[in-house]
Amino acid sequence: MTVDPLSPALPAPQQSSPLGAVRLSATGLRVRYGEAVALDGVDVEVRDGESVAIMGPSGSGKSTLLYAMAGIIRPAEGTVTLRTREGAEELGSLSDAARSAVRLREFGFVFQQGMLIPELTATENVAIPLLLIGMGKRAAMERATSLLEDLGLSGLAGRRIGQLSGGQAQRVAIARARATNAQVVCADEPTGALDSKTASEVLDVLLAETTAQGRALIIVTHDEDVARRCSRVVRLRDGRVVVDGETR
Ligand SMILES: Nc1ncnc2c1ncn2[C@@H]1O[C@H](COP(=O)(O)OP(=O)(O)OP(=O)(O)O)[C@@H](O)[C@H]1O
Numbered sequence: 001m002t003v004d005p006l007s008p009a010l011p012a013p014q015q016s017s018p019l020g021a022v023r024l025s026a027t028g029l030r031v032r033y034g035e036a037v038a039l040d041g042v043d044v045e046v047r048d049g050e051s052v053a054i055m056g057p058s059g060s061g062k063s064t065l066l067y068a069m070a071g072i073i074r075p076a077e078g079t080v081t082l083r084t085r086e087g088a089e090e091l092g093s094l095s096d097a098a099r100s101a102v103r104l105r106e107f108g109f110v111f112q113q114g115m116l117i118p119e120l121t122a123t124e125n126v127a128i129p130l131l132l133i134g135m136g137k138r139a140a141m142e143r144a145t146s147l148l149e150d151l152g153l154s155g156l157a158g159r160r161i162g163q164l165s166g167g168q169a170q171r172v173a174i175a176r177a178r179a180t181n182a183q184v185v186c187a188d189e190p191t192g193a194l195d196s197k198t199a200s201e202v203l204d205v206l207l208a209e210t211t212a213q214g215r216a217l218i219i220v221t222h223d224e225d226v227a228r229r230c231s232r233v234v235r236l237r238d239g240r241v242v243v244d245g246e247t248r
Contacts, residue, residue, distance in 0.1 A: 002046065002100050009053075010199070013132045018048045018170065018212060019048075019049060019050060020047045020048025020049040020050070020196065020216075021048055021083065022045055022046070022047050022083065023046055023047060023082065023083050023184055023185055023216045024043060024046040024067065024069055024071050024080065024081070024082050024083075024216060024218075025044075025045045025046075025050050025079075025080070026043060026044045026045070026065075026078065026079070026080045027043050027078055027079050027081075028041055028042075028043065028077060028079070028197065029041070029042040029043075029065070029068055029075045029077070029078035029240075030042075030075055030076050030077035030078055031061075031068055031073060031076060031214035032039055032076050035125070037239055038064040038239055039061045039064055039065060039068065039075065039223065039239045040061075040238065040240050041078075041240065042065060042078070042239070042240065042241055043155075043241065044065070044069070044234055044244070045159070045182070046069075046218060047215045047216065048183065048214050048215065048216055049121070049211050049214045049216070049232050050211065050216055050217070050231050050232060051207060051210070051211045051216075051217040051218075051219065051225060051229075051230035051232070052068060052216070052217070052218050052219070052230060052231070052232045052233075052234060053219050053221055053226060053227035053230040053232070053233045053234070053247075054218065054219065054220045054234050054236065055220075055221060055222070055227055055234070055235045055236070056235050057237065060236040060237050060239065061236050061238075061239040062128050062220040062236055063188055063189075063220055065220075065236065066119075066186050066188055066218060066220050066236075068080060069186070069218060070103060070107045070109070070186045071091035071094075071099045071102060071107070072101060072103070072208075073109060074091075074092055074099075075156040077193075078092075079091075079092055079133070080092060082102065082106060082184070084105075084106055086104065088246075089102055092123065093108035097161065098180065101137070104129060104132055104133055104180065105133060105180055105182065105184060106184060107182050107183055107184050107185070107186055108129075108176070108177025108178060108179070108180070108182040108184070108185040108186070109177055109186050109187070109188075110170065110173045110174055110177050110184070110185065110186075110187040110188075110206065111173070111187075111188050111189070111190070111192045111206035112125070112188060112189040112190065112192045112193055113169075113193060115174070116161045116169060116172060117161065118160060118172060119160065119162045120160065121142045121157065121158050121159060121161075122148055122153060122156055122157050122158070122159055122160075122172045122175075123141055123142075123145055123148060123157045123158065123160065123161055125142070125144075125172055125176055126143075126144035126147055126148060126172060126175045126176045126179055127140040127141050127144040127179070129176060129179045129180050130143055130144065130175050130179050130180065130228075131238060132233055135176060138187055143179065144157075144163045144175070144179065145157055147178055147179060148172070148175050150175070151171045151172075151174065151175050151209070152171075153171055153172065153175070153242060155169065156172075166193055166194050166198065167194055167198035167201060167202055170191070170202045171178060171202065173190070174202075174205055174206055174209050175209075176189075176210050176225045177209075178210075178219055181214065182215070183215050184215065184217075184218065185206070185209075185215060185216070185217050186205065186208045186217045186218050186219075187217065187218070187219040187220065188220045188221055188248070189221060189222070190198060190202065190203075190219065190221075191203055191221070191223060192221070192222070192223070196225070196239070198223070199223070203226055203229060206219075206244055210230070217230070227247070228247055228248075230247060231232070231246060231247060231248070232244070232246050232247060232248055233245060
């Protein structure tokens with residue numbers, strides 16, 4: 001049987017909360033870099049349709065938490081459990097290859113500077129994750145073109161990344177993060193390099209492309225305006241959660 005790489009996630013299990021079902025759950029996370037303790041027993045849960053801002057002073061462990069929840073960093077202790085199309089996966093128990101495969105299908109990423117490939121066009125950048133999950137080139141380019149259209153970028157699809165403004169490049173990064181229908185989008189300071197008006201517009205697009213469609217968004221930010229527009233804020237200090245609360 002051929003598995004459609006873009007088949008929708010299974011319906012969420014029944015649960016009584018008005019929020020979506022738990023998509024990602026981190027429990028007792030400890031991460032060390034040598035002697036330095038970056039995360040010191042962190043529990044965080046993220047539900048479908050939720051936007052969770054991770055805040056805290058520089059060095060408090062925000063990026064480390066994001067990367068541990070996305071399976072990029074393997075914690076020394078604790079578990080990260082993701083509900084996938086195939087059932088619950090504990091990311092730490094997977095081989096590196098299996099973890100990469102899960103990451104590719106289940107997570108989208110938006111970084112501060114986009115992390116796009118400057119030599120490639122906008123369409124080619126968006127097509128990359130699709131090619132990596134095995135889609136044919138023609139279908140990948142067609143889907144990338146349609147995603148860029150959805151984000152109002154059709155006129156720029158053939159431009160190389162270096163020919164785009166910062167806000168346009170971040171929209172391309174959002175289209176790329178959406179390409180595989182990933183149910184969790186992880187963003188590390190996605191508006192950090194933008195002026196406030198462009199930042200607000202990029203955040204509009206990011207929320208519209210994720211939580212408005214039932215996906216989960218985890219966003220590391222120093223910007224209180226960004227955090228206010230998320231549904232929940234987790235504040236870290238010295239690798240520990242000091243606040244975890246809804247914003248409205
Ligand atoms: N690769 C690494 N090697 C050694 N120490 C690291 C490494 N990455 C992070 N750290 C340390 O781990 C701690 C948490 O870092 P992290 O980048 O997660 O914090 P942050 O809150 O995202 O910081 P910032 O807001 O400055 O980006 C810091 O003390 C940092 O110096």
